[in-house]
Amino acid sequence: MSKTLFDKIWDAHIVTTAEGGQDVLYIDRHFIHEVTSPQAFTGLRQRGIPVFRPVQTIATADHNVPTQNQHLPIVEPLSRSQVEKLTENCAEFGVELYGLGHPYQGIVHVIGPELGITQPGQTIVCGDSHTSTHGAFGAIAFGIGTSQVEQVLATQCLLQKRPLRMRITVDGQLAPGVLSKDIILYIIAQLGAAGGTGYFVEYAGSAIRALSMEARMTICNMSIEMGARGGLIAPDNTTFEYLRGREFAPAGADFDAAVAQWQHLFSDADAVFDREYQFRAEDIAPMITYGTNPGMGIRVSETVPEAPAAGDSLASFSKSLDYMGFRPGERLIGKSVGYVFIGSCTNSRIEDLRLVARFVQGKQKASSVQAFIVPGSQQVARQAKAEGLDQVFVAAGFEFREPGCSACLGMNEDKVPAGEYCVSTSNRNFEGRQGPGARTILASPLTAAAAAVTGTIVDVRDFDLEN
Amino acid sequence: MEKFISVNTTAVPLPNEDVDTDQIIPARFLKATTREGFGDNLFCDWRYQPDGAAKTDFVLNNPLYQGQILVAGKNFGCGSSREHAAWALADYGFRVVVSSFFADIFKGNALNNGLLPVQVSPAFLHDLFTAIETDPASRFSVDLEQQTISIDRTGASETFPIDPFRKVCLLNGYDDLDYLLSLREQIATWEQQQPFSITAATLTP
Numbered sequence: 162m163s164k165t166l167f168d169k170i171w172d173a174h175i176v177t178t179a180e181g182g183q184d185v186l187y188i189d190r191h192f193i194h195e196v197t198s199p200q201a202f203t204g205l206r207q208r209g210i211p212v213f214r215p216v217q218t219i220a221t222a223d224h225n226v227p228t229q230n231q232h233l234p235i236v237e238p239l240s241r242s243q244v245e246k247l248t249e250n251c252a253e254f255g256v257e258l259y260g261l262g263h264p265y266q267g268i269v270h271v272i273g274p275e276l277g278i279t280q281p282g283q284t285i286v287c288g289d290s291h292t293s294t295h296g297a298f299g300a301i302a303f304g305i306g307t308s309q310v311e312q313v314l315a316t317q318c319l320l321q322k323r324p325l326r327m328r329i330t331v332d333g334q335l336a337p338g339v340l341s342k343d344i345i346l347y348i349i350a351q352l353g354a355a356g357g358t359g360y361f362v363e364y365a366g367s368a369i370r371a372l373s374m375e376a377r378m379t380i381c382n383m384s385i386e387m388g389a390r391g392g393l394i395a396p397d398n399t400t401f402e403y404l405r406g407r408e409f410a411p412a413g414a415d416f417d418a419a420v421a422q423w424q425h426l427f428s429d430a431d432a433v434f435d436r437e438y439q440f441r442a443e444d445i446a447p448m449i450t451y452g453t454n455p456g457m458g459i460r461v462s463e464t465v466p467e468a469p470a471a472g473d474s475l476a477s478f479s480k481s482l483d484y485m486g487f488r489p490g491e492r493l494i495g496k497s498v499g500y501v502f503i504g505s506c507t508n509s510r511i512e513d514l515r516l517v518a519r520f521v522q523g524k525q526k527a528s529s530v531q532a533f534i535v536p537g538s539q540q541v542a543r544q545a546k547a548e549g550l551d552q553v554f555v556a557a558g559f560e561f562r563e564p565g566c567s568a569c570l571g572m573n574e575d576k577v578p579a580g581e582y583c584v585s586t587s588n589r590n591f592e593g594r595q596g597p598g599a600r601t602i603l604a605s606p607l608t609a610a611a612a613a614v615t616g617t618i619v620d621v622r623d624f625d626l627e628n
Numbered sequence: 629m630e631k632f633i634s635v636n637t638t639a640v641p642l643p644n645e646d647v648d649t650d651q652i653i654p655a656r657f658l659k660a661t662t663r664e665g666f667g668d669n670l671f672c673d674w675r676y677q678p679d680g681a682a683k684t685d686f687v688l689n690n691p692l693y694q695g696q697i698l699v700a701g702k703n704f705g706c707g708s709s710r711e712h713a714a715w716a717l718a719d720y721g722f723r724v725v726v727s728s729f730f731a732d733i734f735k736g737n738a739l740n741n742g743l744l745p746v747q748v749s750p751a752f753l754h755d756l757f758t759a760i761e762t763d764p765a766s767r768f769s770v771d772l773e774q775q776t777i778s779i780d781r782t783g784a785s786e787t788f789p790i791d792p793f794r795k796v797c798l799l800n801g802y803d804d805l806d807y808l809l810s811l812r813e814q815i816a817t818w819e820q821q822q823p824f825s826i827t828a829a830t831l832t833p
Contacts, residue, residue: 591707593654
């Protein structure tokens with residue numbers, strides 16, 4: 162029988178099916194971090210049970226960590242205590258921790274792929290909604306709550322209802338200056354912030370196939386922003402070559418054997434999806450958001466819509482625009498911005514940093530802008546330094562920080578002040594996401610870099626992108 | 629987990645759509661390592677001024693609106709997977725959240741904490757808002773066994789969906805973990821039957 166890629170992986174992980182139809186789904190890889198795991202470990206302790214398969218859980222500290230002076234103790238007492246609690250819990254329960262000071266530390270969705278822990282065909286969960294990132298490798302990866310973190314720690318399984326299947330096909334060729342971030346912001350703007358709810362998405366088509374692994378991760382990362390549990394892309398040679406030689410990827414003959422298995426991971430030609438969408442890469446332009454959910458996106462050259470999307474309330478639309486300080490029908494190009502943040506599990510990998518460095522080389526950030534770049538991991542930071550990118554950033558007036566989630570959610574000191582605009586490569590423009598009162602404009606790393614240079618919202622295609 | 633059988637209470641209206649979990653509980657309050665006390669910061673940035681003074685125009689600060697039911701606009705609970713959002717709502721005293729549409733992860737988190745997400749039609753949601761607006765003292769009944777929500781004054785009622793397994797869990801106060809723990813031997817056997825060792829790619833350097 163024909164199957165989708167999603168169903169092939171899901172079916173291979175069903176231990177049993179509970180009365181009522183929910184599956185007991187086996188989880189291959191479990192990532193944890195300091196914010197959503199402490200209560201789960203407390204639960205294990207209260208029940209007096211161990212971690213069932215400790216080798217399949219990997220921990221890192223990312224959400225809370227400072228991005229300056231990481232060699233010193235964390236100043237903020239609550240952040241410090243939460244990071245210390247993670248260290249204690251991992252030691253007590255035998256979980257591998259890549260904590261502060263470890264050469265593998267970084268944002269959980271950056272380190273899993275770069276270490277080769279994330280592999281095709283796996284089931285992967287983490288107490289973080291952007292776990293969907295790992296789907297770029299042809300894995301079923303999704304975010305869970307803390308009660309479920311406890312369930313995975315205790316049994317390596319979750320009770321799950323099979324989601325519906327959606328396929329989003331993007332064919333064609335992207336124009337210069339248009340990145341994978343623009344693809345996913347465009348898709349979410351078309352489908353809306355709840356358009357994927359109840360579904361697991363497969364991204365397909367020639368424009369997706371042409372993307373690097375890191376660009377694919379950016380797409381899958383934001384699947385949750387249209388409500389989808391996750392998104393995945395069938396693995397191909399790009400995937401296999403990315404994984405070859407990575408720390409925890411199979412090596413030698415084991416790698417060849419693994420690739421032989423991974424090559425079966427695709428949706429059969431006549432597999433049926435519950436919902437399909439088709440888009441053309443040529444219709445996609447540099448995107449920005451104008452509102453307070455990621456579905457409120459436009460091409461940067463467009464104006465803010467005059468009215469809410471069909472089915473959305475005027476009150477919520479108006480509240481959102483009031484918060485942002487924008488008017489219906491307003492053109493946003495030329496608007497001053499005070500902050501630019503390049504980082505987060507969406508866009509903090511080495512390719513993002515290379516793109517930004519190439520763009521800002523020989524340019525200077527506007528004096529009115531505070532611009533900072535936060536690499537996704539220690540490995541990304543080391544690579545950037547080895548390539549001299551850090552020098553390019555500093556020469557252009559950007560701060561180059563240490564790895565962590567940083568201003569994506571402002572749990573550490575990296576916050577955007579109330580009322581200020583921040584062009585951000587992160588994934589959420591919710592009210593207060595980057596700090597109370599902060600106004601977030603989501604964009605690609607190129608659009609963010611261009612905003613830093615001009616001090617305004619700008620169409621990056623107005624620059625010479627050849628050099 | 630606390631059992632859920634039924635409630636009959638007044639309700640608090642929050643007609644906003646796409647209420648994300650960053651609004652329900654902002655990230656800066658996620659630093660606690662226990663499950664308790666999040667209710668104090670529920671909807672913090674909508675509820676309080678930066679100096680801590682109450683924002684009088686926010687519904688939780690309006691003494692007219694009380695009760696164990698929160699009635700919210702569509703796509704409630706979108707965004708971050710933080711279970712703290714469900715903990716904050718339950719800690720504040722809500723037992724039920726009603727909306728015409730819930731984000732997936734929030735719905736699961738709520739069910740794991742004895743907080744019942746009740747999905748109703750857009751038309752019935754409108755009726756609920758109208759009933760509260762007409763008379764903030766309006767009472768509503770939610771019966772899990774019957775899977776119904778009704779407006780006491782008018783008798784209007786609608787059934788709501790819930791997974792049968794979750795329903796049994798809520799009615800009895802069981803959580804998923806009790807069930808999964810009972811399967812540990814079966815899970816270990818399943819692991820042995822897999823063609824490739826799950827842990828083949830060793831995770832220890």
